[in-house]
Amino acid sequence: MANSVFPRLPGFRDFPPEEFALRAHICEAWRRVAHRYGFLEYDGPPLEPIELYVQKSGDEIVNQLYSFTDKGDREVSLRPEMTPSLARILGARSRGMSKPIRWFSLPQLFRYERQQRGRLKEHFQWNVDVVGEAGLAADAEILAVAIDGLRELGLTSEDFVARVSDRGLVQILLEVLGVPEGAVAGTLAIADKLGRTPEAAVQEKLVTDVGFSDDLAKQVLAVFLAPSLEDLDAHVLSDSRVSERITSFREFVARLGTMGLGEYVEVDLKIVRGLAYYTGVVFELFDRKGELRAICGGGRYDRLLELVGGEPLPATGFGMGDVVLGELLADRGLVPTFQRELDYFVVVVSAQERPEALRIAQALRESGKSVAYSLRDQSLLKQMKVAGREGASVVLIIGPGELERGCFIARDMTSGEEREVVLSDLV
RNA sequence: GUGGGCGUAGCUCAGUCGGUUAGAGCGCCGGGUUGUGGUCCCGGAGGUCGCCGGUUCAAAUCCGGUCGUCCACCCCA
Missing domain, CATH: 3.30.930.10 (Bira Bifunctional Protein; Domain 2)
Incomplete structure (x- = not known):
């Protein structure tokens, strides 16, 4: 300084x-x-x-x-x-x-x-x-x-x-x-x-x-x-x-x-x-x-x-x-600890799921949820780390298989539980 | 405005009697066989030692000034 x-x-x-x-x-x-x-x-x-x-x-x-x-x-x-x-x-x-x-x-x-x-x-x-x-x-x-x-x-x-x-x-x-x-x-x-x-x-x-x-x-x-x-x-x-x-x-x-x-x-x-x-x-x-x-x-x-x-x-x-x-x-220990919070973090396995990821992110944002995702193509591992650091409570994962079936995975970051969902399940 | 302490990486600090390329932890970035985070392991970037001047063969280390910061005084949104 x-x-x-x-x-x-x-x-x-x-x-x-x-x-x-x-x-x-x-x-x-x-x-x-x-x-x-x-x-x-x-x-x-x-x-x-x-x-x-x-x-x-x-x-x-x-x-x-x-x-x-x-x-x-x-x-x-x-x-x-x-x-x-x-x-x-x-x-x-x-x-x-x-x-x-x-x-x-x-x-x-x-x-x-x-x-x-x-x-x-x-x-x-x-x-x-x-x-x-x-x-x-x-x-x-x-x-x-x-x-x-x-x-x-x-x-x-x-x-x-x-x-x-x-x-x-x-x-x-x-x-x-x-x-x-x-x-x-x-x-x-x-x-x-x-x-x-x-x-x-x-x-x-x-x-x-x-x-x-x-x-x-x-x-x-x-x-x-x-x-x-x-x-x-x-x-x-x-x-x-x-x-x-x-x-x-x-x-x-x-x-x-x-x-x-x-x-x-x-x-x-x-x-x-x-x-x-x-x-x-x-x-x-x-x-x-x-x-x-x-x-x-x-x-x-x-x-x-x-x-x-x-x-x-x-x-x-x-x-x-x-x-x-x-x-x-x-x-007096009454200062709340700074906590990043995010409702969803959208993760893609490969670049070809990106368009679908963007559509999902925007739809969730329109329904009032806070949503972020990696702005660069990064490995799934990397994206997961970022999601954790940014305080996402749920990570949405889309891979080629999910894209084909018209769904994606929702991973609860607290419990680690994962389930397959579609957009209408979330909004 | 007056007096005193302090000033080393983003953060917290170490640096012995002045002596070669200034260190640690945390954080940050990257990696740990291209579909999964938080732990762990490995690697990396990052510092004109606040700034200016002086003493000395040699200064982060001593001296002076200056700026910043903290404490006291003054005063108190």
């Missing part, structure tokens, strides 16, 4: 059939689940005007845009995420649509950043969104889809967990503690580091970077680290805005329990999500062993459609990438 005349761009993948099989396996599972929940598939352009991302997605995304100036002097970017495109598409037509809108997509997304395990310059992402429904039922439905997407691939509650939080609740909690409105975003950014940075360092950062007193930093930290909502400070819990928001958040969690997905859900206020536009429930799915990056992230973004000039519609959704998920499946 490194010494190839035309090397691949770093961070991009080739998909020869053996690799493509895993991608197809994942994408097909995603589609099945999305359809099962009544979502409709859509897509948009892989290239968008850069402005679509600059204002709405936050600096984290903008710094990593795979962007350039096109020949028409337009500043463009390969799409780094799907939600802005969705918002734009809906902005143009949502007024005439019945709500809620339930759409999903499987876009290939791009970012310009040095690659690492689970992080390439390109990936395929399952995007599922409910638009036009502000209630927590929509958030629960969305998270259920994400969980089922993983279950469909054979993963269980032993393999992954959904950590859920509510940005609205966190915001209220911070306000009640006396965090100034302007400091909320910075606080969230620092809290996002909890889990991979020592608590003391995070507390220190809250003091130095955001300007909190030691006492406030400690209280803020306690909010994010609370093992459960019940463990929040009593005077915080007594605030009516807090208790109101907690009640509705609990209903969201309880709803997933009713759906039978309780064992997959854990409340964790440390989950804040990097993107700027989230406004309510947010969640991330992780492998239980904690060896990989987040498998999936999502949440509610009620202001985004408005920001891109559309009807002000509440929305909630998630994105799940194929790269980390592929690694998790590999770790």
Whole structure:
């Protein structure tokens, strides 16, 4: 690869059939689940005007845009995420649509950043969104889809967990503690580091970077680290805005329990999500062993459609990438082994049976069977080897004798059983 | 973007203190008496030792740079 005349761009993948099989396996599972929940598939352009991302997605995304100036002097970017495109598409037509809108997509997304395990310059992402429904039922439905997407691939509650939080609740909690409105975003950014940075360092950062007193930093930290909502400070819990928001958040969690997905859900206020536009429930799915990056992230973004000039519609959704998920499946032995499959392989003893072989092959193909044969004249032995290698379940053998009697031999490649048949026996 | 490990056939790797024509397994191609696969046996093709430069009588082996890759940091679709 490194010494190839035309090397691949770093961070991009080739998909020869053996690799493509895993991608197809994942994408097909995603589609099945999305359809099962009544979502409709859509897509948009892989290239968008850069402005679509600059204002709405936050600096984290903008710094990593795979962007350039096109020949028409337009500043463009390969799409780094799907939600802005969705918002734009809906902005143009949502007024005439019945709500809620339930759409999903499987876009290939791009970012310009040095690659690492689970992080390439390109990936395929399952995007599922409910638009036009502000209630927590929509958030629960969305998270259920994400969980089922993983279950469909054979993963269980032993393999992954959904950590859920509510940005609205966190915001209220911070306000009640006396965090100034302007400091909320910075606080969230620092809290996002909890889990991979020592608590003391995070507390220190809250003091130095955001300007909190030691006492406030400690209280803020306690909010994010609370093992459960019940463990929040009593005077915080007594605030009516807090208790109101907690009640509705609990209903969201309880709803997933009713759906039978309780064992997959854990409340964790440390989950804040990097993107700027989230406004309510947010969640991330992780492998239980904690060896990989987040498998999936999502949440509610009620202001985004408005920001891109559309009807002000509440929305909630998630994105799940194929790269980390592929690694998790590999770790758990859930990647199906690549198997060539063919219904029939037609073999001729000598060249004079070729025309009949072609007629049989075409007739079977017309009836929907997959059929192949050697494209060159080869010995019977050779043809049989090829048939085996290509995964034929039945080999049809025609020789001079069969040709004369108007029949051929069907050999079952699993049992080795052979019988004489005519075409009408097979179609 | 910063720091570190690695880079030998399609794949996984071996190559001892620098020393002649660089090896193995798997895979691939061919054959094992022109009507039968998967096992087995035999044979074959395939490598500018990532690339460029340096040290040396001599470099896959030492040094520098570069590209790629992996890991950590940054950050996180």
